[in-house]
Amino acid sequence: MSHQTPLYSALVRRLALDRSAFHTPGHSGKGLSAMQDLLRLDVTELPDTDSLYEAQHVILQSERGAAEMFGAARTLFSAGGCTLCIQAMLYLACVQSGKKKIIADRVLHRSAVNAMALLDLQPVWLLPRADAGPGFPGRVSPEQAEALLQQHPDTAAVYVTSPDYFGVLADIQGIARVCRRHGVLLLVDNAHGAHLFLTPENLHPLSLGADMTACSAHKTLPVLTGGAFFNLAKSVPAAHAKDAMALFGSTSPSYPVMASLDLCVQWAQTHGKAAYAALQERVERIRQLAAAKGVGLPRGKTDPVRITLHTAALGVTGHQAADIFRAHLAEPEYADDSNLVLIATPFHTERDFLRVEQALRALPQGAPLPQSHKLPSLPKAVLSVRQAVFSPWEEVPVSNSAGRVAAAAACPCPPGVPAVMPGEQITEEIVRFLKNYGFLTVKVVK
Ligand SMILES: Cc1ncc(COP(=O)(O)O)c(C=O)c1O
Incomplete structure (x- = not known):
């Protein structure tokens, strides 16, 4: 039979x-x-195309152009997404300090969970305060980082996710100041904020004092999927950075992806600022329309070009809203029980934005949905992340899981806060919470 x-x-x-x-x-x-035209440029390491992990000429020149654009001491290309940058970033922080403890934002992506298992890191958790409004995890603060750094002077780095999936920005300047005072590195998962040096106010975490940033260029910039920038400030010796990337990355990084990073740098330098000023202004009008309609928006400092709509304020789940947006020919990035997220870029046309506005107007207006899913208390870690992930495991019904040790993170909405991390003991409260979110099974250590 022929393949279909x-x-x-x-x-x-x-x-x-x-x-x-x-x-x-x-x-x-x-x-x-x-x-x-990138298909024709899909080649391999040849004498005139350089080699990503041993970059000496054209790739190195291109990376230097990117570093200049970000104001970084060193920028490295990744064709393995932000995931590869996060792995390298955590590895470098531990190797540089000779320590394994990381003070980490509990808002974290599974790439960081996996890197913690691979590198045998010991996380100490910074719990976000619910300061972005109902339906959003919220931010970690400089004061929290200060308190934990005082309790844990044997820390390699502080690791923060900013912006989060909803565009909520932490006080990176304040956290960086605290980290500098304690002589530890600040690492930022900036997967959703690669473009933030182009917005009228430069909100890029590297510009705000982070020591390393992992930036998923393909999420918001004109870059092919898998393209990311890994930025180092001058506080981080760059000598081992390529080796750190090579430790985790494929030996066949895609040339079209790398070429798209190169093209993106040129575009950003020539058109980026003007394009983002116009985009911000257009998104602001959409946000105003949403607010006038009664849709909730995340509170406090946010990425000015992310469109995050707390549709639960209108009595509409994010999933229902997504269907309405699709019916108006606009495909969202993400929907959950209460929110809808759209990624706006300078490559959207007025027709695209009008579709968003039409969909917004079409949302029904009802009583707000209850927002009762308060996060359970932080469970006790009885195994390290690595021990749990590398242990034999089984999948059991959530209702039978109290007292068992999680072998994988269980996160009700993947961009949010895990209710339980690998190595943590599942409590009755977590069981109730996960069941509320419709979880049927969890992975536990055998
Ligand atoms: C917050 C966050 N960090 C890291 C990543 C990983 O990025 P990539 O898919 O580029 O590897 C993602 C992907 O969704 C993310 O949302």
């Missing part, structure tokens, strides 16, 4: 829907004209 190309055909069918893509990748299916 199910994946390729599904991708082609999606194209025919002609939906405005308010999701990653940040080129929104349009991007830069030179990107159309």
Whole structure:
């Protein structure tokens, strides 16, 4: 029987829907004209194409251009996404300090959970305060970082996710000041904020004092999926950075992905600032429309071009809202019980934004949905993350899991705060919480 190309055909069918893509990748299916030609540039390491992990000429020059753009002491390309940058960043922090303890934001992506297991790190948790409004995890603060650094002077680094999936920004300047005082590095998972040096107010964490930032360029900038920038400030010796990336990365990084990073740097330098000023202004009008309609928006400092809609304030779940947006030919990035997230980029056209506005107007208005899912108390860690992840495990019904030790993180909405991390003991409170969120099973250590 001949192969029916199910994946390729599904991708082609999606194209025919002609939906405005308010999701990653940040080129929104349009991007830069030179990107159309990248298939012909899909080559390998040749004498004139350099080699990512031993970059000496064209890749090194291109990375230097990126470093200049970010104001970094060193920028490295990743064709393995932000995940690879996060792995390298945590590795470097531990190798530089000779320590394994990390004070980490509990708002964290599974790439960091996995890196903690691979590197045998000991996290000490910074719990976000619910300061961004109902439905959002909120921010960690400089005061929290200060208190934990005083209790744990044997810490390699502080690790913060900012912006989070909803565009909520932590006080990076304040946290960086605290870290400097204690002589520890500040690492920022900036997966969703690669573009933040282009917004009218420079909100990029590297500019605000972070020592290393992992920036998922493909999420918000005109870069092919998998393209990311790993930035080091001058406080971090760069000598081992390539080796750190090579430790985790494929030996066949994609040239089209790297070329798209190169093209992105040129675009950002020539058009980026003007493009983001216009985008911010357009997004602000959409936010005002949403607020006038009664949709909730995250409070406090946020990425000014992220569109995060707390539709539960209107009595509409994020999933229901997503269906309404799709019916108006706008495909969102993410939906959960209470929120809808759209990634806006300079490559969206006025037609795309009008679709968003039409969908917003079409949202029904009812009584707010109850927001009762308070996070359970932090469970006790009885195994290290690594011990738990590398132990034999089984999947058991949530209702039978109290007292068992989690072998994997259980996170009700993947961009949020894990209710339980690998190595932590599941409590009755966590069981109730996970059941509330519709979890049927959890992975536990055998
Ligand atoms: C907060 C956060 N960090 C890291 C990552 C990993 O990024 P990438 O998919 O580029 O590897 C993601 C991906 O969704 C993310 O949301």
